[in-house]
Amino acid sequence: MSYQRPVFRHPSLSKNEVGFTRADYEGAISTLCAGCGHDSISGSIAQACYEMSIEPHRLAKLSGIGCSSKTPTYFLGKSHGFNSVHGRMPSVATGALLANKDLIYLGVSGDGDTASIGMGQFVHAVRRNLNMVYIVMNNGCYGLTKGQDSATADAGSINKSGSANPFQAIDLVGLGLELGATFVARSFSGDKTQLVPLIKAAISHPGFALIDVLSPCVTFNNNPGSTKSYDFVRAHMEATATVDFVPEKKEITVDYDEGTSRRLKLHDGSYIQLQKLADNWDPMDRDSALVALNEARAKNEILTGLLYVQPESRNLHGLLNTVDTPLNELKEEDLCPGAATLDSINQGFR
Amino acid sequence: MNSTNIKDPEYFHKVVDCQYACPAHTPVPEYIRLIAAGRYSDAYLINWESNVFPGVLGRTCDRPCEPACRRGRVEEEPVAICRLKRVAADNKTDDVLMHMPKGPFAPNGKKIALIGGGPASLTVARDLAPLGYEIHLYDDQELGGGMMRSQIPAFRLPESVLNEEVDYILRLGIHTHFKTYVNSMKEVLEKDYDAVFVGTGAPKGGDLPKLPGRWDAADHIHIGIQWLSSVAFGHTDKIGRKVIVLGGGNTAMDCCRTARRLGGEEVKVVVRSPFKDMKASPWEIEDAMREDIPILNCMPPKEFVIENGKLKGVLFEKVKAVYDENGRRSLVPTGEPDELIEADDVLVAIGQENSFPWIERDLGIEFGKWDMPVLDKTTFQSTLSKVFFGGDAALGPKNVITAVAHGHQAAISIDLYCREKDLFERPAPTTNLIHMKMGIHEWAYDSAVVPDQRYKVPHAVKEVTLVNRKMEVELGFDQPTGFKEAQRCFNCDVQTVFNTSRCIECDACVDICPTSCITFTANGEEEDLRTRLTAPAINLEQDLYVSDNLPTGRVMVKDEDVCLHCGLCAERCPTAAWDMQQYLYAVTKATKILV
Numbered sequence: 001m002s003y004q005r006p007v008f009r010h011p012s013l014s015k016n017e018v019g020f021t022r023a024d025y026e027g028a029i030s031t032l033c034a035g036c037g038h039d040s041i042s043g044s045i046a047q048a049c050y051e052m053s054i055e056p057h058r059l060a061k062l063s064g065i066g067c068s069s070k071t072p073t074y075f076l077g078k079s080h081g082f083n084s085v086h087g088r089m090p091s092v093a094t095g096a097l098l099a100n101k102d103l104i105y106l107g108v109s110g111d112g113d114t115a116s117i118g119m120g121q122f123v124h125a126v127r128r129n130l131n132m133v134y135i136v137m138n139n140g141c142y143g144l145t146k147g148q149d150s151a152t153a154d155a156g157s158i159n160k161s162g163s164a165n166p167f168q169a170i171d172l173v174g175l176g177l178e179l180g181a182t183f184v185a186r187s188f189s190g191d192k193t194q195l196v197p198l199i200k201a202a203i204s205h206p207g208f209a210l211i212d213v214l215s216p217c218v219t220f221n222n223n224p225g226s227t228k229s230y231d232f233v234r235a236h237m238e239a240t241a242t243v244d245f246v247p248e249k250k251e252i253t254v255d256y257d258e259g260t261s262r263r264l265k266l267h268d269g270s271y272i273q274l275q276k277l278a279d280n281w282d283p284m285d286r287d288s289a290l291v292a293l294n295e296a297r298a299k300n301e302i303l304t305g306l307l308y309v310q311p312e313s314r315n316l317h318g319l320l321n322t323v324d325t326p327l328n329e330l331k332e333e334d335l336c337p338g339a340a341t342l343d344s345i346n347q348g349f350r
Numbered sequence: 351m352n353s354t355n356i357k358d359p360e361y362f363h364k365v366v367d368c369q370y371a372c373p374a375h376t377p378v379p380e381y382i383r384l385i386a387a388g389r390y391s392d393a394y395l396i397n398w399e400s401n402v403f404p405g406v407l408g409r410t411c412d413r414p415c416e417p418a419c420r421r422g423r424v425e426e427e428p429v430a431i432c433r434l435k436r437v438a439a440d441n442k443t444d445d446v447l448m449h450m451p452k453g454p455f456a457p458n459g460k461k462i463a464l465i466g467g468g469p470a471s472l473t474v475a476r477d478l479a480p481l482g483y484e485i486h487l488y489d490d491q492e493l494g495g496g497m498m499r500s501q502i503p504a505f506r507l508p509e510s511v512l513n514e515e516v517d518y519i520l521r522l523g524i525h526t527h528f529k530t531y532v533n534s535m536k537e538v539l540e541k542d543y544d545a546v547f548v549g550t551g552a553p554k555g556g557d558l559p560k561l562p563g564r565w566d567a568a569d570h571i572h573i574g575i576q577w578l579s580s581v582a583f584g585h586t587d588k589i590g591r592k593v594i595v596l597g598g599g600n601t602a603m604d605c606c607r608t609a610r611r612l613g614g615e616e617v618k619v620v621v622r623s624p625f626k627d628m629k630a631s632p633w634e635i636e637d638a639m640r641e642d643i644p645i646l647n648c649m650p651p652k653e654f655v656i657e658n659g660k661l662k663g664v665l666f667e668k669v670k671a672v673y674d675e676n677g678r679r680s681l682v683p684t685g686e687p688d689e690l691i692e693a694d695d696v697l698v699a700i701g702q703e704n705s706f707p708w709i710e711r712d713l714g715i716e717f718g719k720w721d722m723p724v725l726d727k728t729t730f731q732s733t734l735s736k737v738f739f740g741g742d743a744a745l746g747p748k749n750v751i752t753a754v755a756h757g758h759q760a761a762i763s764i765d766l767y768c769r770e771k772d773l774f775e776r777p778a779p780t781t782n783l784i785h786m787k788m789g790i791h792e793w794a795y796d797s798a799v800v801p802d803q804r805y806k807v808p809h810a811v812k813e814v815t816l817v818n819r820k821m822e823v824e825l826g827f828d829q830p831t832g833f834k835e836a837q838r839c840f841n842c843d844v845q846t847v848f849n850t851s852r853c854i855e856c857d858a859c860v861d862i863c864p865t866s867c868i869t870f871t872a873n874g875e876e877e878d879l880r881t882r883l884t885a886p887a888i889n890l891e892q893d894l895y896v897s898d899n900l901p902t903g904r905v906m907v908k909d910e911d912v913c914l915h916c917g918l919c920a921e922r923c924p925t926a927a928w929d930m931q932q933y934l935y936a937v938t939k940a941t942k943i944l945v
């Protein structure tokens with residue numbers, strides 16, 4: 001019965017640097033449909049956090065409403081979490097982030113949650129460069145409400161009821177680039193070798209890191225004619241480059257060919273190692289990313305991988321010049337320094 | 351790697367670790383499920399078909415299945431397979447008789463002689479009698495059962511249990527010739543038997559004939575197995591207060607525990623080798639120690655010390671184990687002074703040998719190394735075509751379950767031989783795969799995996815057992831505990847069957863699998879593949895299940911090693927590419943027993 005998961009794990013599970021095994025990053029057993037792409041993304045998130053030796057209590061999961069937004073229950077069961085209102089995860093994230101800048105924030109949303117009801121919130125989260133990872137589990141439909149076309153469904157894509165979508169799709173990575181997101185990537189739930197390093201790089205990035213992950217809805221949008229099905233995505237996927245994430249402490253031992261590879265140093269000292277770069281694409285040049293995206297679209301290809309990164313980005317706290325101590329740790333005497341201090345400030349205006 | 355051929359009957363058989371390790375290939379998980387369902391008689395019959403002595407074996411089996419059990423690789427201890435068998439035997443009802451073959455059987459005109467009445471011969475008798483063979487069983491003892499009767503003490507195996515299971519066979523119309531020692535094979539061959547089976551065991555106990563003093567106190571120095579059978583048949587009923595048992599095997603454990611019950615108050619087991627190298631099963635050692643019997647190690651005997659013409663004790667040297675670079679052990683003196691341990695009686699339990707003084711060497715039955723008969727390992731046929739061997743007589747001292755396994759195979763050979771068929775055209779095993787799916791989250795087996803640790807079998811108190819040599823020590827699981835222990839079984843016979851053409855490579859099975867068994871990856875040589883899986887496949891005894899090529903060019907690789915058979919992969923698979931299917935595997939017997 002899949003409402004019970006056995007307690008046993010592989011006997012040779014190894015521990016990471018903070019003493020946890022991969023099992024310590026699991027959550028409750030999933031209640032999503034068997035074969036849902038979202039479950040694989042949950043697996044990749046858990047894997048990335050395990051590999052990065054993140055202590056679970058240092059991370060907060062935030063989500064809205066949707067099958068995708070339910071997933072935080074199914075990974076990192078020992079982390080903080082807030083399941084907010086439909087499309088309102090960015091404002092909850094903004095509040096949490098301002099209150100405590102010391103946590104790692106992981107937002108999980110759906111294409112409906114982000115590109116329809118939550119669009120107004122999403123764009124401001126990007127604009128303010130919140131220091132968070134923002135994962136969209138993109139299946140081109142409203143899975144939870146039985147598969148209506150969403151705003152990311154491609155024009156002409158055929159849904160389970162057989163009708164073609166008449167509307168233009170919103171391309172979330174294009175939009176993210178346009179709005180000035182400082183880390184933009186796209187991936188596929190079924191490609192963990194690409195997705196896990198991207199999540200790790202996104203966590204290391206000091207600003208808003210958007211990953212649009214194509215994640216087939218097996219129940220409502222995995223039919224022939226859908227452009228978000230397993231078969232279609234596999235057949236049309238192209239990558240900007242293969243991605244490796246190299247943590248800060250690890251020495252790079254493999255020799256990479258300078259011409260076809262590139263190493264990007266991230267803010268925290270870790271690296272993204274890219275190999276077999278696409279022609280005329282520079283991961284630090286936003287325009288080249290937009291061009292590459294448009295060219296792929298014209299060729300009916302789905303461009304995946306890292307698209308753009310600005311390693312030294314100034315996030316919300318930098319832009320607002322907040323104090324180093326998280327707000328929630330400031331005591332009354334810090335926030336309200338007393339009459340004498342007020343007097344001396346007032347003296348300054350005389 | 352090539353994709354796995356699951357049509358090979360041995361592939362899924364091997365996944366059922368316990369059944370594969372059992373010499374008679376008893377369908378263990380099948381009977382364990384029946385016990386959990388309270389169907390004790392059915393569980394008993396499943397056993398009876400395969401191993402003939404479920405009640406005996408549920409108490410005394412060497413249990414090669416348990417070290418093999420998958421559960422032992424996932425948590426501390428394997429399923430108590432052996433003691434569950436006893437639960438079936440203890441709780442069965444008389445309806446088992448209705449399902450056993452019943453005579454009289456129409457004679458087929460062939461006559462078979464079985465020499466020796468141990469488990470090997472009795473198995474041959476059971477398998478052949480229903481086919482109409484006239485079977486004559488010869489044994490020098492008063493009753494059937496061989497060493498199960500003469501050696502295994504009653505406090506481990508009550509006589510009533512043995513009698514019941516021996517009778518299930520004898521009532522098939524076997525002609526018994528008890529108290530008849532066969533002293534000439536030539537005479538047997540001169541009679542009109544169509545075939546002869548030798549199941550005479552390994553009846554000769556090891557001795558220390560050259561140890562000084564051995565023959566000066568012969569009345570108080572006994573050969574372990576002779577002494578045990580003399581106790582079993584009531585010829586010996588006491589022993590001195592101080593007893594030394596020499597040897598570290600299971601016979602030594604039975605000797606010391608029997609001595610405790612016959613008046614031995616200070617019984618000590620003294621072993622040449624270190625504790626960890628002792629041959630006795632860990633549970634037998636544990637039981638002896640629980641009866642306040644110290645085990646002294648690294649002390650080889652030097653001489654029997656005689657004082658005033660009377661045994662005073664045994665003088666022991668002190669040694670330690672030293673290992674050379676090949677790991678070969680030698681015992682070297684430590685230089686400490688020798689130690690005299692006093693004793694009124696000494697039991698020598700240092701091994702057991704075959705001995706065939708009654709088989710003339712000019713009959714065409716060839717004997718080879720260590721004076722053992724030259725046999726074909728598959729057919730158990732000797733160099734004289736109508737003579738077959740099995741049990742301890744065939745390959746040296748082993749155990750009851752091995753004797754039974756030999757008996758089944760010898761019976762097939764004898765039947766083929768009597769029908770003038772090729773002995774190497776042996777019947778294939780019966781196999782069957784059955785879908786277990788009943789609903790989205792429902793299977794026809796209990797797929798949930800319980801976290802319970804192994805339950806302990808309760809023992810009767812020492813005050814009672816040590817004064818009565820026939821009082822059984824182990825009390826067996828009661829029904830509720832039997833149920834709980836049965837639930838610990840992973841149902842390894844319910845196989846994960848993969849259908850490549852249905853897989854959409856969504857990874858759902860990979861993500862849900864609690865023990866990281868499944869990987870989708872590029873194919874490669876086995877050695878390389880084993881390192882590239884979700885969890886490295888380090889247990890080389892366990893196979894990798896490899897699919898055909900998938901649309902992405904990858905293959906599905908499942909490491910069978912620690913699969914819990916929980917069925918989650920199949921539940922989470924959107925296309926039913928994974929299915930849970932029960933694999934029934936049965937060694938074909940000369941007679942189909944359960945119909």
Ligand SMILES: Cc1cc2nc3c(=O)[nH]c(=O)nc-3n(C[C@H](O)[C@H](O)[C@H](O)COP(=O)(O)OP(=O)(O)OC[C@H]3O[C@@H](n4cnc5c(N)ncnc54)[C@H](O)[C@@H]3O)c2cc1C
Pocket residue numbers: 410411412465466467468469470471488489490491495496497498501502530531532533549550551552553575578600601604702708740741742743747748749750751753
């Ligand atoms: C002390 C002791 C304890 C043991 N405990 C266990 C245990 O707990 N579990 C387990 O699995 N195994 C145990 N064994 C081993 C087990 O008893 C034997 O492996 C098994 O009984 C062998 O069966 P068999 O049919 O080959 O012969 P046996 O059981 O040895 O039977 C052979 C029979 O043939 C008779 N015989 C021999 N020669 C002749 C002849 N010429 N004419 C007529 N009759 C003859 C013998 O008297 C005997 O009755 C134990 C052995 C010993 C010595």
Ligand SMILES: Cc1ncc(C[n+]2csc(CCOP(=O)(O)OP(=O)(O)O)c2C)c(N)n1
Pocket residue numbers: 065066067068069086109110111112113114117137139141142143144145150
């Ligand atoms: C305010 C509000 N409006 C509408 C809904 C109904 N609703 C629930 S989930 C959902 C769409 C979710 O789609 P998406 O974010 O793509 O998630 P998916 O289930 O596809 O993963 C909608 C419209 C709601 N819960 N709350």
Ligand code: SF4
Pocket residue numbers: 031032033035036037038067068139143144216217218219220
């Ligand atoms: S409805 Fe679609 S998105 Fe929701 S759980 Fe099922 S497969 Fe996943």
Ligand code: SF4
Pocket residue numbers: 366367368369378379418419420421428429431838839840841842843
């Ligand atoms: S878990 Fe059950 S089926 Fe599996 S090896 Fe152990 S006893 Fe046999």
Ligand code: SF4
Pocket residue numbers: 846862863864865866867868908912913914915916917918919920
């Ligand atoms: S049955 Fe499937 S999910 Fe369960 S342990 Fe085995 S491979 Fe993994």
Ligand SMILES: [Mg+2]
Pocket residue numbers: 066068110111112137138139140141142143150
């Ligand atoms: Mg959606």
